[in-house]
Amino acid sequence: MTFGSFIRTARERRLADDSRFSLRQVAQRIDVEPAYLSKVERDEVAPPSEATIVRLARELGEDADLLLAMAGKISSDLAEIIRKRPRLFAQLIRELKTMPDHAILRLVREVRDGDW
């Protein structure tokens, strides 16, 4: 699924229950022109900037990292993390690429539950 069709589907799903998710109103809330958002939804123009994608994700209740990835972008905070230790993270990501989700989740730091 393309970036445009994904956000159009997500917006129209919400529009079915709530008229505030019309193209015009969503465009107004994320501070772009309706005509531009329409073109984005039809994949006639390149995906918008990171900041606009993050606003759009928030508006539609979608995951910003997912939308950025679909737009071929990476969030600036992640880019900064990689820039600080490029070799380490490049190696790590390559080694994780074929690992199943549940195994990757085990690498994530959990909040420790102790004795209370």
Add this chain to the structure above:
Amino acid sequence: MITLESDRLVFSFPEVHDDARLDITFQRTLRIPDDDRTYPLPPGLGQFPLRHVDDFGARVPENWRPRGGVMLPMFQSEALWISFGRGSGYPFAVKVATGKINAVDGKPWVSGLAQGPQNYMAVPPQPWLDGYCVAKGVIRQFVAMPLGEGYTAEEQITGEAEHGGIQIVAYPMKREFYERMQREQEPRAQWFGVPAPAAARAVSSMGLAPGGRMRQHIYDDRHGLDAWDQAHGSRCFIAIANSLHWRAITGEAPPTLPPTARDYAKANLPWFDYYDETPTVEGAGALDKLLSVVGMGKKKGKAPLPENESADAGVVVPLGPGKPGPRPVREAMLE
């Protein structure tokens, strides 16, 4: 499992279902006046920072270390609300306590879920929790007070100042119930929707006490107890550090104090009301009997809440599936 992601507690249960994920944040807000009035919902003013207690070993009080969990900073007499944030829409049963006193039924912390009275919230539809459920449709706001001075719900109910902080456990819906719900194409609930190290003994622990009255419903669980997968709950202890000590513990500045309710109202900034036609639970008698911070202060001959003047909430924005308002989120932008 629980992870900490950008000041959000993320409860996820991939062993139950890929969608079983719940984000919980702690929102900064105004302290509503602790007077005779019942106020609408104050805004969210951003998230409290959250940090792993384990990362600050000797800088935190000794009794925090065995508990694990996370910590956040609050000024004395500052308020907060807990947001059960936008997520996958997967249903959860969430139990919240302060000082190990359940904020919904007013009873001491026990493991597991119960009904008659209901001791948890079903999320959705519950979008947030601002305080103790003292009556049907009314809560008393969570207000931070130092442990040991007798104001907190824990101290008023147990007579002890042992735990403080906030305790949360979340249970996902059983996979088969969720999949049945999806097959029945039930509409998804809408989501509406922060110098030198000090000696640990100098860091004071905070607890939460009942503050001003606010209109807020705790919704009945329409799924029933059997819907929840109590074999897969995850729990977290959230310790509360006095903001004055936050920098000494973490090296970071705490958030600034929010405006007073009166200043906020004078600026004509929005308050909120949430409309949902789901039936709601009764208030807990044990919680309704608690003295509010001002009430306890009077008993002690003290004035514990500065700037407690009444406020007139002028602009009240309706939220929620029962009465869609112009804004889908409960936030205010302060210049």
